[in-house]
Amino acid sequence: MPADLRRVKTYLSRALKHRVLNKARFVTWLEDVLADDFGRVLAVNLYIDLRTRSLAPALVIDVLDRMATKAPSLTTARNGFYLCVEQECQPGCLCRHPSKPPALAPGDQYARILPLLSMIDYYLRAALSISPNAEAEDEVRRKFYGAGPRTRLGIVKNTWRGQMNNVWLTSLTLLLKSIDGLPDGEKGNEVRDRLGFFGTDAGTLVYVAYPPDFDNVFIPTSLDAHSGCYFFLSPPPPPPPAWGLTCSLASGKKGMEERVHLAFDGLSDDYRSEIIGDITRPSSPDVHYLLDQALSRT
Amino acid sequence: MNEDHPSNRQHFPLSLGEVTEDMRNLTSEELFRWLATVIDESSPETTPFPSTWTRHTALAMVYRSCDLPLQLRFSDAFGRLLESFEPQPQAASSDRHYLFSLLSLAGTVRSDRAKKRLCRWLYLELFRDWEEKPFNLHGELILATAAYDPDDQWVEYVSTLLPTRPFFDKVARQAFRALLQTRAVDCLKLLPAMLKVLPPEDEDERVQFGYLLGLTVDRCGFDVFLKKAVKALGSARLTVAQAIAAVSFLDRFLSETLENSDEQIDTSVRYLTSKLWQPAIEKWRGMNDEDNYRTFVEILGSCHDYYTIIPQAFVKDVLGVLTFRGSYELVVPTSLRHLALFFKDYGDYEEANKPLARAAGAAAGALD
Numbered sequence: 020m021p022a023d024l025r026r027v028k029t030y031l032s033r034a035l036k037h038r039v040l041n042k043a044r045f046v047t048w049l050e051d052v053l054a055d056d057f058g059r060v061l062a063v064n065l066y067i068d069l070r071t072r073s074l075a076p077a078l079v080i081d082v083l084d085r086m087a088t089k090a091p092s093l094t095t096a097r098n099g100f101y102l103c104v105e106q107e108c109q110p111g112c113l114c115r116h117p118s119k120p121p122a123l124a125p126g127d128q129y130a131r132i133l134p135l136l137s138m139i140d141y142y143l144r145a146a147l148s149i150s151p152n153a154e155a156e157d158e159v160r161r162k163f164y165g166a167g168p169r170t171r172l173g174i175v176k177n178t179w180r181g182q183m184n185n186v187w188l189t190s191l192t193l194l195l196k197s198i199d200g201l202p203d204g205e206k207g208n209e210v211r212d213r214l215g216f217f218g219t220d221a222g223t224l225v226y227v228a229y230p231p232d233f234d235n236v237f238i239p240t241s242l243d244a245h246s247g248c249y250f251f252l253s254p255p256p257p258p259p260p261a262w263g264l265t266c267s268l269a270s271g272k273k274g275m276e277e278r279v280h281l282a283f284d285g286l287s288d289d290y291r292s293e294i295i296g297d298i299t300r301p302s303s304p305d306v307h308y309l310l311d312q313a314l315s316r317t
Numbered sequence: 318m319n320e321d322h323p324s325n326r327q328h329f330p331l332s333l334g335e336v337t338e339d340m341r342n343l344t345s346e347e348l349f350r351w352l353a354t355v356i357d358e359s360s361p362e363t364t365p366f367p368s369t370w371t372r373h374t375a376l377a378m379v380y381r382s383c384d385l386p387l388q389l390r391f392s393d394a395f396g397r398l399l400e401s402f403e404p405q406p407q408a409a410s411s412d413r414h415y416l417f418s419l420l421s422l423a424g425t426v427r428s429d430r431a432k433k434r435l436c437r438w439l440y441l442e443l444f445r446d447w448e449e450k451p452f453n454l455h456g457e458l459i460l461a462t463a464a465y466d467p468d469d470q471w472v473e474y475v476s477t478l479l480p481t482r483p484f485f486d487k488v489a490r491q492a493f494r495a496l497l498q499t500r501a502v503d504c505l506k507l508l509p510a511m512l513k514v515l516p517p518e519d520e521d522e523r524v525q526f527g528y529l530l531g532l533t534v535d536r537c538g539f540d541v542f543l544k545k546a547v548k549a550l551g552s553a554r555l556t557v558a559q560a561i562a563a564v565s566f567l568d569r570f571l572s573e574t575l576e577n578s579d580e581q582i583d584t585s586v587r588y589l590t591s592k593l594w595q596p597a598i599e600k601w602r603g604m605n606d607e608d609n610y611r612t613f614v615e616i617l618g619s620c621h622d623y624y625t626i627i628p629q630a631f632v633k634d635v636l637g638v639l640t641f642r643g644s645y646e647l648v649v650p651t652s653l654r655h656l657a658l659f660f661k662d663y664g665d666y667e668e669a670n671k672p673l674a675r676a677a678g679a680a681a682g683a684l685d
Binding site: 057133134136137140144145146147148149150151152153154155158170173174176177178179181182216217218219220221222247249301302 | 330331332333334358369370371373374375377378381382421424425449450451452456457460461463464490491493494498521524525528529532
């Protein structure tokens, strides 16, 4: 095990072992989580969050204690941890970074980036009474993104939450800058890679721009991630972070800055959505780069 | 043995293409078990693919990326999965979520086997009380079955039987959408029932139903829409208050939808006035005092936008004026008891609308 990881292991053990209810289970879990690359990334994220006081130890201990009351997970230690976060620890562990992030630059707005099919599932499905299939996608493209008069997002009154009760955002200015000058066929790929959307190998990415005065946001921690956030990395110290900084899927590309907010019902006409671009090729996630980046932040 | 091959990387997330390739090597039984595990979010296993999608969306993407032989095997496994779901009367949250995922996928992965099971559930109305917020799962089932080239029995159920059910209000928009998808303009047969369950003060519901009506206009054109809508309402034995509310709803919808076409708005106003408004007013006039007053209160409850109170100081014995685009109906109190009831119930409303009431009073005075 590299020296950096040994340091992470020692720190987590010292910080958590004496406070968890089931010490033997914790020791086993820590061994297991360090056994594969994505588990190591989780361990590093917890290390960063605890060392920088971005997370109170009690929040992590709560997850570990709840996990210890269940039968040992059939999946990896890392996935078992996030299943517990998803199924048992929300909303107590979401949006718990203690520092209020600085305001956006004047003229900037927050933007949520998601696949069009997820846009339908989360936002439009209930409002339009639509079944999520190819026909629905065609209709939404025409009515919400077409050249004619567009249906406005105020029609969305109830949103479906899915598994997580939080939402990830980036800066609209940063997003537009990241795709400026790219050919249309590359815009979706670029944003997918830089946001670490591992596995999003087809479909279309869209963004939802928030009203300019929306500011109820938090810096993300490792407890805001979920089992699908393989490329999330906690922001490095010092100085105190203003944003989360997810790792890009590919080396040589910078990750995107991110913040989170707790989910809420419905949108208004002050929100607007645009298509970013189609995903035209599969991603090539570089796990070694991810781990290098993670360790470089320790 | 290639240790880097995806199938050898236990718990390592796979790309869509890798998942599809792995599926190809599974037997039918293995494919069935794999699908059962992946779609169940309460399963201790995580998905094989990391994703910003939900599981049903990810599976729909996998299905889309399969070639035809693999799609057929996928569809068959999905049909078996539906057949193996045994709903319990007291559904646990995980059951409801699981069913929601199945119904979400059912609109994409279609098979005869799936159709039979879905229709059986539909006609038995097994899930009428099941919710995965904000969705009613019977409503989602109606939408899912609409994707399966439904037969006459299905149309009969959705257009005729469903509106008689006490839970129709929970599934009304899904039923309308399903009929629109499968039978186009015939969906307007549901319009009277829809308007009966549309909460009069619920602006959100109005806008969302208006969206579906807009799709109907897109599909069949303005003229056909107007005629079919009015015909459906005219033959639906609506009460006077329901007819007035229907005029109010349609007029507002058409004004917003046709905002740039004066000619179409004029046509719709003429049509609504002659076919719905005037017959309703005639019927109202013919009622006895008691029914006349009850109707008046109902109208106020559902569309008081069209009603203006007139202070007695302006026009003696005229309580107010009900107006629709140039048609006026004066409301006259029929007894002191009714008048007392009215002011008890609507005193605050009158207070808040004094300036408007004065203007309308003057207008009604001119009519008088």
